[in-house]
Amino acid sequence: MLLPEPAFDLYYGQVKLAGATVRPVPLLIGGEGDGESPRWRLDVPALERAAAIGKPKLLILNSPHNPTGTAFPEEDLEAVAAIVRRYPNLYVISDEVYKYTVYAPEARHFHFASLPGMFDRTVTLSSAGKTFSITGWQAGWCVGPPALIKPIQLLLPFVQFCASAPIQHALANVLTLADEPYEGHPTYYDWLTDMYRRKRAILEKAVMRAGMVPVAGEGGFFLMADISSLPVPQKYLDECTPAAPDGVPRDWALCRYMAAEAGVIAIPSSPFFSPANKPIGASYVRFAFCKSDETLRAAGDRLEALFKPSAA
Numbered sequence: 145m146l147l148p149e150p151a152f153d154l155y156y157g158q159v160k161l162a163g164a165t166v167r168p169v170p171l172l173i174g175g176e177g178d179g180e181s182p183r184w185r186l187d188v189p190a191l192e193r194a195a196a197i198g199k200p201k202l203l204i205l206n207s208p209h210n211p212t213g214t215a216f217p218e219e220d221l222e223a224v225a226a227i228v229r230r231y232p233n234l235y236v237i238s239d240e241v242y243k244y245t246v247y248a249p250e251a252r253h254f255h256f257a258s259l260p261g262m263f264d265r266t267v268t269l270s271s272a273g274k275t276f277s278i279t280g281w282q283a284g285w286c287v288g289p290p291a292l293i294k295p296i297q298l299l300l301p302f303v304q305f306c307a308s309a310p311i312q313h314a315l316a317n318v319l320t321l322a323d324e325p326y327e328g329h330p331t332y333y334d335w336l337t338d339m340y341r342r343k344r345a346i347l348e349k350a351v352m353r354a355g356m357v358p359v360a361g362e363g364g365f366f367l368m369a370d371i372s373s374l375p376v377p378q379k380y381l382d383e384c385t386p387a388a389p390d391g392v393p394r395d396w397a398l399c400r401y402m403a404a405e406a407g408v409i410a411i412p413s414s415p416f417f418s419p420a421n422k423p424i425g426a427s428y429v430r431f432a433f434c435k436s437d438e439t440l441r442a443a444g445d446r447l448e449a450l451f452k453p454s455a456a
Contacts, residue, residue: 170424183214185216191203195230203228212368236262241270242364247337268288283307371398398410399411
């Protein structure tokens with residue numbers, strides 16, 4: 145199975161449960177130093193090389209992307225579709241649960257299955273949880289051709305059975321209401337993206353005050369930041385866990401440090417990589433900005449006091 149990474153960490157366990165193995169294809173990151181923020185993007189040539197080895201059966205795409213926040217542009221997805229067309233045994237799961245949260249003015253969400261020949265090769269995933277802030281309610285759906293959807297229908301009763309009737313009725317109503325004016329915006333979706341655009345800007349300034357370099361993102365509610373220049377006390381670097389008996393990665397140690405000393409929680413990014421690529425993740429952490437503006441500003445104050453006490 146082909147998986148661009150960093151990737152949502154649960155994918156790895158799900159692939160293992162299915163009896164498959166991950167063939168990682170690291171994303172590229174660049175842009176810093178030429179006046180732009182660093183940015184993650186698909187490595188199409190690397191994906192082509194990975195698809196040519198053996199006979200991989202599945203490619204997982206995720207856009208807008210967790211954890212990077214990248215909304216992959218149409219031209220990149222077209223290049224991926226060209227690869228899929230060259231390998232008839234290759235199918236695609238397109239995880240698009242953050243499709244309504246593309247907040248960058250220059251970006252938009254693009255449905256991979258809408259590309260020529262891709263509908264019959266793709267299962268598209270979406271979720272009310274991310275769009276309407278009900279992530280624990282397990283309300284989502286998948287779209288695809290009958291040949292790919294039927295096995296999912298057969299398996300579902302053994303895993304979840306179905307979403308509860310009240311949730312189904314609520315979702316049917318809210319999908320209609322969301323297209324109506326909301327809080328001074330043309331639709332709920334316009335309000336949602338405006339809210340996340342503002343919150344990301346607040347968090348971006350917060351991590352910059354602490355000496356981190358925010359990575360550009362266009363969707364979702366996560367912000368990755370480069371922590372390479374930040375100091376980490378040796379006692380946190382020396383910690384060991386059952387999963388890391390020889391010492392923890394630098395990103396893990398920094399997250400422990402921020403949590404213990406400043407009360408600010410971030411997620412280390414190394415779990416979003418397969419073992420061979422975890423060193424890439426050691427230079428980044430992931431924050432979530434689906435919080436109140438006051439919480440985001442308070443986090444910035446605490447981080448600045450921790451890493452730049454003389455300026456705070």
